[in-house]
Amino acid sequence: MKETYQVTSEQAGTRIDKLMSEIESDASRSQVQSWIKDGHLTVSGETVKNKYKVQEGDTIEWEIPEPEPLEIKAEDIPLDIVYEDEDVIVVNKPRGMVVHPSVGHPSGTLVNALLHHCDDLSGINGVERPGIVHRIDKDTSGLLMVAKNDKAHHSLGEQLSDKTIKREYEAIVHGEISHEYGTIDAPIGRDQKDRQSMAVVENGKPSVTHFKVLELFKDFTHVECVLETGRTHQIRVHMKYINHPLAGDPKYGPRKTLPIEGQALHAKTLGFIHPRTGEELRFEVAPPNDFVEMLDLLKKRS
Incomplete structure (x- = not known):
């Protein structure tokens, strides 16, 4: 399905590939460039080059190829x-x-x-x-x-x-969170400095994460996070945003601060209404052994 967008005065002078990667937040700049090259994107009905700088009132029309x-x-x-x-x-x-x-x-x-x-x-x-x-x-x-x-x-x-699906996560984050509960309400979109990452950005999609402190350790905190929205890397991005990145996160936090492969994040609870019976289902699973071992290690250190 074709989509259209009209360029505002604030966006005038921006390269078309840069602007489109902001409009389509899930698309990288290189993907946009391939759409332009293959004729899937036009500006005011005309094909353009990647370096074309948009003008106020330009109508961008595009269709994401299958x-x-x-x-x-x-x-x-x-x-x-x-x-x-x-x-x-x-x-x-x-x-x-x-x-x-x-x-x-x-x-x-x-x-x-x-x-x-x-x-x-x-x-x-x-x-x-x-x-x-x-x-x-x-x-x-x-x-x-x-x-x-x-x-x-x-x-x-x-x-x-x-937003009626129940999704609760457990995480180990850097730093000692000083308050028991918190809500992070900050929009998430593609990181303009690193297109392979997400970040809190002004024109991002609305994103809300609620968290509760489960246990404090020296230099780390064990938290429960509840998703109100489900953006890409949401918990990882939001916890970094409040200066408490996830332990072991290779993209958004200090690497290898704890002996765990990948971020210390576990989707522990899932609840939904059964699509046929209408029954409310709720499931919960304990975190994997390496996550539990990290908690034990932090308790001994503290």
């Missing part, structure tokens, strides 16, 4: 299935597993494992993301819901949009 389908193979990878019926699967994803295949991760993903486990996954998100309603990062462990048919996918997707 990604070329990958060949997704079923793989016999063990799954920790917390719940399953004819409509949904709830999986406890291990740290280190990517949710769906991409150019950099064509195999070994949760989707590869799901395709081996069952052949009745929803097709709404295409062949690359069958059944995937929401994601958690590669190095975040914990609960993920998967739809086995399109009706279930629609229902779960609407619950996400309506």
